[in-house]
Amino acid sequence: MILLDGKKTSLEIRQELKEKIKAYMAKGHRAPGLAVILVGDDPASQVYVRNKEKACADVGIVSKSFRLSADISQQELESLIQKLNKESEIDGILLQLPLPKGLDSQRCLELISPDKDVDGFHPQNVGKLMLGLPGFRSCTPAGIMTLLQRYNLDPAGKKAVVIGRSNIVGKPLALLLLQANATVTVCHSRTKDLTKEVLDADFVFAAVGRAKFVKADMVKPGAVIVDVGINRTEQGLVGDCDFEALKEKALAITPVPGGVGPMTIAQLLVNTFGAYKQHLDL
Numbered sequence: 001m002i003l004l005d006g007k008k009t010s011l012e013i014r015q016e017l018k019e020k021i022k023a024y025m026a027k028g029h030r031a032p033g034l035a036v037i038l039v040g041d042d043p044a045s046q047v048y049v050r051n052k053e054k055a056c057a058d059v060g061i062v063s064k065s066f067r068l069s070a071d072i073s074q075q076e077l078e079s080l081i082q083k084l085n086k087e088s089e090i091d092g093i094l095l096q097l098p099l100p101k102g103l104d105s106q107r108c109l110e111l112i113s114p115d116k117d118v119d120g121f122h123p124q125n126v127g128k129l130m131l132g133l134p135g136f137r138s139c140t141p142a143g144i145m146t147l148l149q150r151y152n153l154d155p156a157g158k159k160a161v162v163i164g165r166s167n168i169v170g171k172p173l174a175l176l177l178l179q180a181n182a183t184v185t186v187c188h189s190r191t192k193d194l195t196k197e198v199l200d201a202d203f204v205f206a207a208v209g210r211a212k213f214v215k216a217d218m219v220k221p222g223a224v225i226v227d228v229g230i231n232r233t234e235q236g237l238v239g240d241c242d243f244e245a246l247k248e249k250a251l252a253i254t255p256v257p258g259g260v261g262p263m264t265i266a267q268l269l270v271n272t273f274g275a276y277k278q279h280l281d282l
């Protein structure tokens with residue numbers, strides 16, 4: 001079994017990025033800048049935001065964090081986004097999701113200038129993904145594709161099953177897999193015979209949000225398994241796949257933690273550097 005080590009791969013990507021940013025700075029350019037907006041005090045979101053800040057500092061991206069109280073008004077949040085859209089040293093804006101109740105996240109995401117939308121959530125970037133045009137790709141799906149590439153696991157011509165159809169993971173991942181020439185099936189809560197679909201797959205992507213949902217008897221021996229789940233249970237952090245049982249059967253599998261999560265953060269840095277290069281060229 002090949003362990004798809006997202007931690008190690010993300011550190012390699014970060015190292016490469018660090019060198020590239022250093023080279024830009026040596027030419028006298030400013031540092032790349034990322035604004036991170038966190039509303040409320042969800043503990044998981046706080047961990048993610050702290051990890052993102054650390055990762056930025058490590059590669060030489062200046063991160064500016066805005067921690068806002070959960071009772072902030074829609075208007076105040078929108079004003080902050082509009083202000084950040086205009087700031088020339090801010091290349092990327094990340095609005096940590098989910099937002100507390102009462103705030104309209106879709107409206108906020110649509111307000112972020114598409115050239116600063118390093119999360120790839122703006123309808124313009126989603127549309128570009130759909131059309132196969134260059135644009136920001138959402139971080140988790142893009143990070144997964146990079147991880148597969150680095151292990152020379154090419155889904156072209158293979159059957160890929162994505163379990164989950166969210167706008168931030170399932171749907172964009174299905175599009176990236178299609179672009180990579182996989183034969184893609186998207187499964188969800190209304191899928192009639194999930195086991196039948198998954199048993200057929202050469203590549204399985206689990207983004208369901210339920211601990212150990214994918215069991216060993218659901219997958220074909222020799223399948224590649226990518227676990228996008230992060231479930232906090234009494235046994236600690238657990239993915240959507242039953243790793244212990246699946247590792248015997250899989251050709252390759254991602255661990256949780258240390259798999260897709262760190263790749264998501266690495267992709268955010270890559271996207272921010274991409275925004276930075278575009279902004280310098282303008």
Ligand SMILES: Nc1nc(=O)c2c([nH]1)NC[C@@H]1CN(c3ccc(C(=O)N[C@@H](CCC(=O)O)C(=O)O)cc3)C=[N+]21
Pocket residue numbers: 047048051094095096097098119139140230237256257258259260261262264265
């Ligand atoms: N606007 C926005 N963009 C996001 O990219 C975004 C978001 N909102 N909201 C929440 C999800 C989740 N997400 C993760 C990032 C890193 C890890 C990560 O580093 N995980 C570590 C473990 C960290 C831990 O201990 O919890 C690992 O898997 O090894 C996990 C999850 C980004 N998200």
